[in-house]
Amino acid sequence: xxxxxxxxxxxxxxxxxxxxxxxxxxxxxxxxxxxxxxxxxxxxxxxxxxxxxxxxxxxxxxxxxxxxxxxxxxxxxxxxxxxxxxxxxxxxxxxxxxxxxxxxxx
Amino acid sequence: xxxxxxxxxxxxxxxxxxxxxxxxxxxxxxxxxxxxxxxxxxxxxxxxxxxxxxxxxxxxxxxxxxxxxxxxxxxxxxxxxxxxxxxxxxxxxxxxxxxxxxxxxxxxxxxxxxxxxxxxxxxxxxxxxxxxxxxxxxxxxxxxxxxxxxxxxxxxxxxxxxxxxxxxxxxxxxxxxxxxxxxxxxxxxxxxxxxxxxxxxxxxxxxxxxxxxxxxxxxxxxxxxxxxxxxxxxxxxxxxxxxxxxxxxxxxxxxxxxxxxxxxxxxxxxxxxxxxxxxxxxxxxxxxxxxxxxxxxxxxxxxxxxxxxxxxxxxxxxxxxxxxxxxxxxxxxxxxx
Numbered sequence: 110x111x112x113x114x115x116x117x118x119x120x121x122x123x124x125x126x127x128x129x130x131x132x133x134x135x136x137x138x139x140x141x142x143x144x145x146x147x148x149x150x151x152x153x154x155x156x157x158x159x160x161x162x163x164x165x166x167x168x169x170x171x172x173x174x175x176x177x178x179x180x181x182x183x184x185x186x187x188x189x190x191x192x193x194x195x196x197x198x199x200x201x202x203x204x205x206x207x208x209x210x211x212x213x214x215x
Numbered sequence: 216x217x218x219x220x221x222x223x224x225x226x227x228x229x230x231x232x233x234x235x236x237x238x239x240x241x242x243x244x245x246x247x248x249x250x251x252x253x254x255x256x257x258x259x260x261x262x263x264x265x266x267x268x269x270x271x272x273x274x275x276x277x278x279x280x281x282x283x284x285x286x287x288x289x290x291x292x293x294x295x296x297x298x299x300x301x302x303x304x305x306x307x308x309x310x311x312x313x314x315x316x317x318x319x320x321x322x323x324x325x326x327x328x329x330x331x332x333x334x335x336x337x338x339x340x341x342x343x344x345x346x347x348x349x350x351x352x353x354x355x356x357x358x359x360x361x362x363x364x365x366x367x368x369x370x371x372x373x374x375x376x377x378x379x380x381x382x383x384x385x386x387x388x389x390x391x392x393x394x395x396x397x398x399x400x401x402x403x404x405x406x407x408x409x410x411x412x413x414x415x416x417x418x419x420x421x422x423x424x425x426x427x428x429x430x431x432x433x434x435x436x437x438x439x440x441x442x443x444x445x446x447x448x449x450x451x452x453x454x455x456x457x458x459x460x461x462x463x464x465x466x467x468x469x470x471x472x473x474x475x476x477x478x479x480x481x482x483x484x485x486x487x488x489x490x491x492x493x494x495x496x497x498x499x500x501x502x503x504x505x506x507x508x509x510x511x512x513x514x515x516x517x518x519x520x521x522x523x524x525x526x527x528x529x530x531x532x533x534x535x536x537x538x539x540x541x542x543x544x545x546x547x548x549x550x551x552x
Binding site for chain 1: 245256260261332338373374395397400443458459460462463464468478499508513
């Protein structure tokens with residue numbers, strides 16, 4: 110279990126325990142955390158699980174591969190710290206991770 | 216008004232296999248899809264990406280799977296209505312009536328919704344002002360190339376569509392290609408052509424930057440972009456073309472009085488019927504305990520739904536379970552002797 114914090118674009122924050130091995134997207138969907146749509150179910154085909162990763166975490170977590178970076182181009186208002194939460198697998202190293210969801214996903 | 220046994224909404228793999236499962240039971244169906252061809256997500260999202268979990272098919276692409284499914288349902292001569300979205304669903308006793316945005320009308324005792332995650336629509340520019348120019352000076356697709364002749368065009372995007380249209384339209388218009396990062400993703404041959412056009416001064420590429428504002432009243436006069444280093448630039452522009460892929464919108468389905476669970480339709484996993492008798496949902500759009508969004512699950516779901524469809528379409532006949540290997544009836548329907 111690792112603690113993951115999801116903050117929406119209004120600043121509302123939800124911190125939950127997510128089982129290691131699940132993705133940050135799955136953690137949100139299974140716990141009804143708003144702000145993440147995940148239309149394609151985690152196939153990296155839709156960019157609707159887009160999150161901004163807090164700066165200090167962004168460089169610590171495993172880097173995005175090319176396919177994810179291409180897909181982030183399609184996301185709503187991508188920024189330098191954009192990631193797809195379906196590609197962030199929760200491990201002990203991610204304990205305390207903070208992500209912010211964009212104003213909308215599509 | 217076209218009468219049939221089953222109206223299938225969605226021509227993705229699950230909708231196509233529904234045609235098969237209904238067809239071998241002697242039921243007629245028609246298929247309506249918002250896209251211009253069959254395949255659904257398989258064609259729109261990953262035509263070239265391999266799929267490894269279709270039983271007995273170790274590896275195939277989305278495009279190959281679609282082709283094989285179309286081949287498999289050929290004997291049933293099913294009519295497809297592409298580029299049409301179902302807007303209205305009405306009930307009259309045991310029958311359903313549907314109307315599309317193209318004013319086509321169908322009636323049947325059964326509807327199978329195999330609509331994936333909804334219909335595909337282009338992802339629009341985030342800027343609020345973009346809406347008022349849409350269809351006049353902002354476009355998300357090119358329908359008639361002639362309209363784009365001798366204009367100042369700004370193209371947004373970094374993928375195949377943005378690159379291909381930059382190449383094509385640069386033959387007769389001035390093009391600015393704008394992308395949020397330095398790398399473009401396209402076929403190597405396309406990328407080298409783009410580079411050459413830039414070197415020859417035929418097109419102007421601006422990266423890494425994003426759109427911040429659009430200036431103009433009736434039509435666009437210019438746009439302002441901002442680079443990552445905070446520098447801004449005004450660009451004279453008549454037309455914006457934006458290629459940020461497709462999004463899936465559930466659309467009118469949400470208003471048909473079906474029990475919804477977020478963006479999915481709740482079904483009875485015995486026959487995949489929704490809360491409304493004669494309306495079924497299968498594939499990614501349906502939900503029930505343990506649901507997996509896999510193509511193979513969708514195949515199973517339409518197989519079971521087709522049995523209930525039979526009972527409703529042929530209330531005076533008894534449904535008999537048959538194998539394709541041994542049933543003369545099925546083999547006749549498949550055109551085999």
